[in-house]
Amino acid sequence: MNHPDSPASNDTLAWSDAFLLGHGPMDTVHEEFVDIVGRLQRADNAALPALMDELVRHLKAHFEMEDKWMLETDFPPRGCHMDEHAAVLASVEEVRAEMEQGDPAICRDLVEHLAAWFPGHADHLDSALAHWMSKLRFGGKPVVLRRDLPLR
Ligand SMILES: [Fe+2]
Ligand SMILES: [Fe+2]
Numbered sequence: 600m601n602h603p604d605s606p607a608s609n610d611t612l613a614w615s616d617a618f619l620l621g622h623g624p625m626d627t628v629h630e631e632f633v634d635i636v637g638r639l640q641r642a643d644n645a646a647l648p649a650l651m652d653e654l655v656r657h658l659k660a661h662f663e664m665e666d667k668w669m670l671e672t673d674f675p676p677r678g679c680h681m682d683e684h685a686a687v688l689a690s691v692e693e694v695r696a697e698m699e700q701g702d703p704a705i706c707r708d709l710v711e712h713l714a715a716w717f718p719g720h721a722d723h724l725d726s727a728l729a730h731w732m733s734k735l736r737f738g739g740k741p742v743v744l745r746r747d748l749p750l751r
Contacts (some may be wrong), residue, residue, distance in 0.1 A: 612640065617747070629725070640710075648698060655691055679724075
């Protein structure tokens with residue numbers, strides 16, 4: 600349930616096995632991201648600044664970890680993936696600083712954009728990295744068992 604101060608939409612970001620990419624540490628950090636964004640979507644205005652600080656801390660660690668994996672494994676398309684991380688972190692830090700003026704609307708807007716951005720980023724860029732690392736390690740794509748998806 601959304602807080603009365605939060606946007607009218609009820610579709611907050613929530614974790615599901617559909618987000619699993621088969622790389623344990625990456626899946627763990629993604630679950631943490633989804634949790635923070637979901638809490639931001641449901642939070643009242645007073646809780647936003649502390650949650651935004653948590654989001655900045657999370658994103659720094661999350662992106663640093665993936666960037667490090669890309670550099671260590673010489674992931675070929677790392678340039679655009681690392682650029683996207685830097686751009687997202689810059690936007691989040693900018694909004695966090697602007698919130699000091701007291702207007703929660705820019706934060707709400709950013710959070711909705713992040714919720715819409717994440718599935719595509721995970722699907723295209725992060726999953727390619729997960730496959731790349733798994734291929735280097737095991738010689739194949741990871742086998743992902745998702746509990747809530749029908750078997751084909
Ligand atoms: Fe990621
Ligand atoms: Fe990423």
